[in-house]
Amino acid sequence: MKKKILIIGGHDPSGGAGVMMDANICRLNECHPLTLITSETVQNSQKSKDNFPATEEVFKKQLDFILDDIKPDAIKIGLIGSYEIARVIKNVLVKTKMPVVIDPVIGPTSGKSFLNNKTIEFMRDELLPLASIVTPNEDELLKLGNKNNLENSIKFLYELGIKNTLVTGKIKNNKIVNYLFSDGCDPLQFKNHLLKGHFHGTGCMLSSLLTIFLAKKFSVVDSCEKASNQTNSYLKLFKKIGKGQKLL
Numbered sequence: 001m002k003k004k005i006l007i008i009g010g011h012d013p014s015g016g017a018g019v020m021m022d023a024n025i026c027r028l029n030e031c032h033p034l035t036l037i038t039s040e041t042v043q044n045s046q047k048s049k050d051n052f053p054a055t056e057e058v059f060k061k062q063l064d065f066i067l068d069d070i071k072p073d074a075i076k077i078g079l080i081g082s083y084e085i086a087r088v089i090k091n092v093l094v095k096t097k098m099p100v101v102i103d104p105v106i107g108p109t110s111g112k113s114f115l116n117n118k119t120i121e122f123m124r125d126e127l128l129p130l131a132s133i134v135t136p137n138e139d140e141l142l143k144l145g146n147k148n149n150l151e152n153s154i155k156f157l158y159e160l161g162i163k164n165t166l167v168t169g170k171i172k173n174n175k176i177v178n179y180l181f182s183d184g185c186d187p188l189q190f191k192n193h194l195l196k197g198h199f200h201g202t203g204c205m206l207s208s209l210l211t212i213f214l215a216k217k218f219s220v221v222d223s224c225e226k227a228s229n230q231t232n233s234y235l236k237l238f239k240k241i242g243k244g245q246k247l248l
Contacts, residue, residue, distance in 0.1 A: 003031045003215040004070060008063075008089065009078030009204070010039040010051070010105070010114075016247035017043075017201035022076060024248060025208040028234075031215070034072055036062055038081030039114070045200055046244030048108035053081035060088045067092070074098050074215035076208055077127075079105040083119040086127060093130040099214035102131040103207035104140050120144070129161035133220055135207045137169045154181045166224055168206055178206070178228050182220065190225050192232035199238050200245035206231045 005026050012018035018041065023033040038059060042050035059081075075098060080086045093100060104123060107113035115123070124144050128134050134157075136144060145153025150167065157165060158181070167179040167187075176194045179187040209230050213223035238246035 003073040003212065004034060005031050005208075005211055005215060006034045006036070006066075006072035006075045007078075007208075008036045008038060008075065008080070009103075010041050010081065011037045012041055012043055012201070014044050014200065014242065014247060016045060016245070017204045018078060021201040021204040021248065022078070022208045025205055025234075026212065029209070029212050031212050034066055034070060036066070038085050039079055041079075041114070043108075044244065045240075045242035045247060048114075051079075051081075051107075051114040053085065056082070056084035056088060059085050063088065063092065072098065074211045075100045076211040077102045077131075078204060078207070079114055080119065080123055080127070081114075083116070083122055086119055086122050090126050090130070093127065099132045099211065100130065101133055101135065101207050101211040101214065102128055103135045103203055104128065104144060105203075106140050106143055124157075125160060128157065131162070131164075132214060133164035133166055133210065133224075134162055135166045135168055135203065135210065137203060138167060141165070141167055158184055164220055166210070168203060176232065178224065180221065180224050188221065188224070190228035192228060195232070195235050197235075197238070197240075198245040199235055200247050202231060202235070205234060205248070 007022040010018045019035045026033040040052045141153045145156040147153040165181045170177045175191045178190045181187050209227035213226050240246045
């Protein structure tokens with residue numbers, strides 16, 4: 001039977017990131033996506049411009065109704081949209097025992113944040129400790145840790161109760177490297193050859209693959225390795241269809 005993945009995140013009209021990317025990855029890996037949209041974003045292959053969160057009422061009704069019918073095997077959370085939606089998500093996470101992956105999307109690298117400070121702090125303090133693993137890139141990690149370097153930020157998050165953090169997308173010696181910090185131990189590194197080009201939605205892809213492998217009962221370490229390798233393989237399928245980054 002196909003694994004069922006509950007996907008919570010934003011909608012990207014370009015189809016290159018957010019719940020559309022997550023759903024595509026589920027289909028490619030013979031899983032069934034259950035999608036809930038937290039926010040409508042204004043973006044294309046070139047840049048992100050704006051963000052319009054869903055209403056708490058509609059989101060909660062959709063979430064309750066789908067969970068009343070279908071039991072997922074794992075949960076993947078991306079952009080949470082708003083403080084109100086974050087509280088609804090927490091009420092589900094505190095009761096679940098299934099794998100939960102949170103990709104803590106805060107906003108574009110350049111441009112205004114999708115989340116206000118109140119929502120970021122709630123996500124960090126209340127949601128991330130409930131996850132099996134979180135997958136920030138370096139910019140997101142530094143914002144969440146409110147520190148000036150990676151190591152201090154990791155220590156800060158660990159002290160909050162976040163046991164597994166996969167720091168994604170660091171470039172080193174012509175390699176793309178993901179670092180797994182687990183239970184306070186020295187990090188494991190997952191390296192792949194750095195491909196030329198600019199790619200949209202790779203963070204969503206990686207966290208979705210990680211969720212799928214956890215749903216299939218692989219360990220955290222094995223899931224991180226498999227997700228890193230498969231992400232790199234999928235990058236070869238990306239095409240430039242607009243004026244900006246390549247899309248799957």
